[in-house]
Amino acid sequence: MTSFERMPNEIFLECFDYLNAYEIYQSFANLNSRFDELIHTVRLCLDFHHTPKSTFSNKRSTYSLKLSNDIICGQIDVFLLFFSLNQFSHLRLLSLSGLKDDHLKILKSTFPSMPQLSTVYLESVNDRQLIKNRMNELFSPIKFNLPITNLTFQYQNCTQLIQILHDLPMLNYLHVKHISSSYDLDQFSPIELCNAVHLQKLIIYNFPYSFEEIKMLLKCTPNLINLTVSVRANCDMFDACQWEDLITSSLHSLNIFKFNFTTMYLDENMDSKLKQFQTDFWLKKHQWITDYVLRDDQAIIYTLPWHLSSCILKPYKEKYFDQSKRKYRRFDDVRCLKIDFDILSEETECYVPFASSLVLSTNAGLNNNDGLEFYEKQFVERLKMIVNLSNVKSLNIPKIHQLNLSLFLTEILKETPRLSSLTLAPNDLLMLCTDENVQLCRSLNEKITKLQLYCDSSNSFKSSDEMNRFCDRFSNISQMTCSFSKIEHLLYLLEHLPQISVMSGFFLHQFDRHALYSQFEKLTSKWNLIFDVDHVKTCLRLRVWIGRK
Secondary structure (H helix, E strand, O other): OHHHHOOOHHHHHHHHOOOOHHHHHHHHOOOOHHHHHHHHHOOEEEEOOOOOOOOOOOHHHEEEEEEEOOOOOOHHHHHHHHOOHHHOOOOOEEEEEEEOOHHHHHHHHHHHHOOOOOEEEEEEOOHHHHHHHOHHHHOOOOOOOOOOOEEEEOOEOHHHHHHHHHHOOOOOEEEEOOEOOOOOHHHOOHHHHOOOOOOOEEEEOOOOOOHHHHHHHHOOOOOOOEEEEEEOOOHHHOOHHHHHHHHHHHOOOOOEEEEEEEEOOOOOOHHHHHHHHHOHHHHHHOOOOEEEEEOOOOEEEEEOOOOOOEEEEOOOOOOOOOHHHHHHOOOOOOOEEEEEHHHHHOOOOOOEOOOOEEEEEOOOHHHOOOOOOOOHHHHHHHHHOOEOHHHOOEEEOOOOOOOOHHHHHHHHHOOOOOOOEEEEOHHHHHHHOOHHHHHHHHHHHHHOOEEEEOOOOOOOOOOHHHHHHHHHHOOOOOEEEEEEOOHHHHHHHHHHOOOOOEEEEEEOOOOOHHHHHHHHHHHOOOOOEEEEEEEEOOEEEEEEEEOOO
């Protein structure tokens, strides 16, 4: 310890850059006065997205705060019980995911006390709630201009989006994850629309309106440099001449344009429409390289590389990819990849090097008994030709009748050193827990900390014997999702999985929300946990965040 303490402060500060605030406090707080003072001098980033159920504080040095109700239920509420956001006066970045209605007033009153806040990320746990309460009310009316320059949020309509451009005139970066279809642009005059002179980068996903609406919106951003637009099921965007006119007349500074347009409304001229995005205006003047996919029932035009974080690879009956554009590394930005099994029997130039999540799909061939046969080792070799398995952290495997799951997992574990999350059918999991697969379970238990079971049945486990075998084989699970018919089964797992900290249980039948909440509250009154119950489609979801000593 003496030699360790002799190192200069600069070395420790360099080491702190590799740790988050929780790790710094756990390792160095209260060791001695020197380390306590050193901790108070660094700018801390509090990221609670995956933090255990514990609390700590160093408000004066905190410049970044991230909280999520999506991953861990009630995390924002628990934090607000112990801290007031007004205390974080030096905050520069605020990220809140899984917001509810009752958080909005707190946020609105907090913003004036954060004079250095420049980056805000807000995501709703229920889109209808935040639309109802109008997200733009967070920023107006406020007596002074907020210093926010970077904003990410979701589920706004066009009216609200334009209102936010009014209320945050210093915005430089705006990312809208979803535009809702309810709007009224007529209330804005052209003079009122042209005000976002500082906005340089705009990202809009799932834009549901016509080209005229996006044209009106983009006229608010005369100095835009970087534009990303994603549109689904909208043929109105497939007119390259409209885009050329808009860019030439209104977006003089536009340098980067990424887009992905999809439509199922095809006409006999669709192929020529797609080729209009490959004229000299696009390829030579701006160097915006495009490629397209054309099927009997779908057309996709997109810029290279593919800019969306998710992608589905499946066979296409007609034009697939222009192989002359291989040098553009089209899928380098994809992080979540879904692969249709049928594509494994075809030759393809598709390669996804950086996907962290891999979903295997059986939409067609393998579940139709059409004679396709895959040997497990061959199967993994084919996957390796499409995706870099060494980067995969999450694997989703459906029920595959023609594939021996035990052999497949044995082979794929050799190629996935970073794998930590697994999604399976409940019956497949129970098959893995048999005596024939003891060694495979040991290997899985060393890697897998997050397990999700398909919730398409009323109960993932039908007996205490099944649960006991599972808990014995998978003792390192810390996050789990499955379905239950009895609360007692969920409690059993919470008691017998020593590392579990987050549990999501789906109850498909026989409970109403208040009865489930009351019963679970009574049974766990002496437990160190936080929980909530909400509706997800036709199910009740009970989410638990449990503290371990």
